[in-house]
Amino acid sequence: MATEFLKPAASEEDRTWQRLDKWLWCARFMRARSDCARLVADGLVRINRQVTDKPHARLRPGDVLTLPLRQDVRVVRVLALATRRGPAPEAQALYEEIAEGQEVAGQT
Numbered sequence: 001m002a003t004e005f006l007k008p009a010a011s012e013e014d015r016t017w018q019r020l021d022k023w024l025w026c027a028r029f030m031r032a033r034s035d036c037a038r039l040v041a042d043g044l045v046r047i048n049r050q051v052t053d054k055p056h057a058r059l060r061p062g063d064v065l066t067l068p069l070r071q072d073v074r075v076v077r078v079l080a081l082a083t084r085r086g087p088a089p090e091a092q093a094l095y096e097e098i099a100e101g102q103e104v105a106g107q108t
Contacts, residue, residue, distance in 0.1 A: 018081045021055035026082030028091040044068050
């Protein structure tokens with residue numbers, strides 16, 4: 001009976017929202033999903049300017065992520081949720097880079 005209660009939320013995942021660590025992995029920001037989860041757990045990722053340390057944080061299209069990668073900080077807008085971890089061109093279609101100085105809609 002408890003599993004029936006959880007089914008609607010589980011079916012919403014990947015349609016209206018996606019786990020942050022899973023999306024980062026599918027978008028190919030890191031090679032392993034565990035590395036994505038560790039990056040988030042260390043408190044290094046921001047969703048819409050809010051620091052999060054939860055790999056299971058819900059990510060939705062339109063969210064803006066700030067990520068420290070290598071010696072750079074990348075700011076990206078989520079365009080779509082991933083259906084799988086595909087090739088690089090498919091992964092790059094999941095987000096758009098926000099250039100330095102470009103205004104983030106809805107963020108002040």
